[in-house]
Amino acid sequence: MLYTIGDVSERTGLPAPTLRYYDKEGLLPFVNRGSGGIRKFQETDLEWLRLIECLKASGLQIKDIKRYIDLFIQGDSTIEERRQMFYAQKENVEREIKMLQSTLDLLTYKCWFYDMAVELGSTEAVKNLTEEQLPPHIKKIKAKMNKVQYATKKKKDCAA
Amino acid sequence: MLYTIGDVSERTGLPAPTLRYYDKEGLLPFVNRGSGGIRKFQETDLEWLRLIECLKASGLQIKDIKRYIDLFIQGDSTIEERRQMFYAQKENVEREIKMLQSTLDLLTYKCWFYDMAVELGSTEAVKNLTEEQLPPHIKKIKAKMNKVQYATKKKKDCAA
DNA sequence: TTAAGATTTAAAGTGAACTTTAAGAAAGGA
DNA sequence: TCCTTTCTTAAAGTTCACTTTAAATCTTAA
Numbered sequence: 001m002l003y004t005i006g007d008v009s010e011r012t013g014l015p016a017p018t019l020r021y022y023d024k025e026g027l028l029p030f031v032n033r034g035s036g037g038i039r040k041f042q043e044t045d046l047e048w049l050r051l052i053e054c055l056k057a058s059g060l061q062i063k064d065i066k067r068y069i070d071l072f073i074q075g076d077s078t079i080e081e082r083r084q085m086f087y088a089q090k091e092n093v094e095r096e097i098k099m100l101q102s103t104l105d106l107l108t109y110k111c112w113f114y115d116m117a118v119e120l121g122s123t124e125a126v127k128n129l130t131e132e133q134l135p136p137h138i139k140k141i142k143a144k145m146n147k148v149q150y151a152t153k154k155k156k157d158c159a160a
Numbered sequence: 161m162l163y164t165i166g167d168v169s170e171r172t173g174l175p176a177p178t179l180r181y182y183d184k185e186g187l188l189p190f191v192n193r194g195s196g197g198i199r200k201f202q203e204t205d206l207e208w209l210r211l212i213e214c215l216k217a218s219g220l221q222i223k224d225i226k227r228y229i230d231l232f233i234q235g236d237s238t239i240e241e242r243r244q245m246f247y248a249q250k251e252n253v254e255r256e257i258k259m260l261q262s263t264l265d266l267l268t269y270k271c272w273f274y275d276m277a278v279e280l281g282s283t284e285a286v287k288n289l290t291e292e293q294l295p296p297h298i299k300k301i302k303a304k305m306n307k308v309q310y311a312t313k314k315k316k317d318c319a320a
Numbered sequence: 321t322t323a324a325g326a327t328t329t330a331a332a333g334t335g336a337a338c339t340t341t342a343a344g345a346a347a348g349g350a
Numbered sequence: 351t352c353c354t355t356t357c358t359t360a361a362a363g364t365t366c367a368c369t370t371t372a373a374a375t376c377t378t379a380a
Contacts, residue, residue, distance in 0.1 A: 004347095006356065017339060020358085025337095036346045038357055057263045062337070076282045083274030090267040097260050100253055103217045107250040114243030122236045166326065176327085177369060184329095185367095196376045198327060222367070 003041040012049055019049075026066045027052055029073065058093050105141045112138050163201040172209055179209075186226045187212055189233065218253050265301045272298050 009016040022028050023039070030048060032040045055065050068085060071078040112135070116126040131139070169176040182188050183199070190208060192200045215225050228245060231238040272295070276286040291299070 004357075015339080016357090018337085021338065024359095034346090036357080037359095038346070051266075054263050054266050057259055058267060076277075079274060079277045079283065083271070083278060086267055086270040086274055090264065090271055093260055093264050093267060097257060097264065099217055100257050100260070103214055104250065104253050104257065106211075106214050107218060107246055107253060110246040111243070111250055114239060114246055117236075117239045118243055123239065164326075165328095175369080178367085180328085181368065194376090196327085197329095198376070 001043065003046075005039050005041070008041045008046065008049070011046065012053075014049070022049075022052065022062075025062050027062065027069060029069060055089070058089050059096065060089060102144070105144055109138060109141045109145065161203065163206075165199050165201070168201045168206065168209070171206065172213075174209070182209075182212065182222075185222050187222065187229060189229060215249070218249050219256065220249060262304070265304055269298060269301045269305065 003011070005016045005019055008014075008019060012019075019028070023031060028045065028048065030042075031045050032042075034040050052065055055068070056062075060068075064085075068082065071082050071085075113123075113126055116129070117123045120126060134142070163171070165176045165179055168174070168179060172179075179188070183191060188205060188208065190202075191205050192202075194200050212225055215228070216222075220228075228242065231242050231245075273283075273286055276289070277283045280286060294302070
């Protein structure tokens with residue numbers, strides 16, 4: 001079964017120009033062309049696109065993904081470098097999840113804060129609540145937040 | 161205690177031009193100026209910066225954060241809108257964490273795959289492993305990944 | 321008072337990832 | 351065959367969040 005770029009766009013939700021852009025950047029080297037130069041996508045190409053989406057979600061840039069694809073094409077001699085790339089990216093995602101979880105703590109606190117502000121009619125009234133009047137889970141979050149100061153934001157490190 | 165922009169830059173890790181940029185965009189409306197027009201930061205300004213960093217980490221854009229600050233300045237009449245903003249953003253972060261967790265599954269699988277490829281000397285050899293030869297946690301991940309197809313990527317929805 | 325170093329501004333430049341435009345070629349149904 | 355739709359390309363435009371530049375002004379130690 002072969003798909004045109006329009007089919008693939010519909011199935012993936014990616015705009016056709018984006019698919020052409022990925023192709024131009026070397027992210028889709030396995031897509032064949034028909035006689036008239038028209039791209040013919042196969043199921044395996046859709047699988048590559050799923051992997052690309054996932055790597056993008058993990059924080060890799062287009063050029064990093066291209067690097068990976070180039071390594072893939074080179075074959076088994078690049079296994080070690082690909083392995084290292086995935087380990088590095090796994091660490092990045094683990095770190096990112098941790099950061100988002102502490103961001104979530106703050107948002108949970110803010111949601112509670114504004115729930116109370118709605119209830120009490122002002123933000124001042126919430127600030128005037130004593131420590132004992134806070135629900136336990138909010139106390140816990142506040143304690144946690146006080147520990148975190150400026151998270152030294154790690155630069156998005158490339159899959160080296 | 162008052163801080164110059166250089167002090168704040170050092171303490172937060174944010175470059176001074178970035179702080180000026182935030183100020184210009186209206187994210188730091190509480191920073192005072194000395195006689196010569198030089199910014200004098202207070203502890204409360206550092207707290208605002210921490211909140212800004214957090215909201216940025218949650219996926220809010222500069223203009224969304226400005227919107228929040230404008231609402232804050234308007235006072236208690238905007239409590240409800242601020243509440244809704246935080247709830248929406250909390251949902252965004254929860255969704256983002258879920259997405260990263262499935263991304264992490266894929267990366268965990270890939271790390272295992274390339275560990276095996278190193279061990280066996282080729283990627284083909286790993287592909288030829290039978291279902292029974294896979295460790296349980298990898299089987300589990302593979303089963304999970306088969307369910308997820310194209311995650312309909314939600315647009316970064318603004319705090320409405 | 322003077323020199324060095326930090327701060328100010330506006331404006332231009334950057335990099336990433338698309339997105340849009342324009343003009344032309346191919347595919348597929350009536 | 352014709353017509354409409356979909357495809358092709360290259361090139362220019364967009365958005366976001368800074369970053370850099372340049373020239374002027376302020377602060378501070380000698």
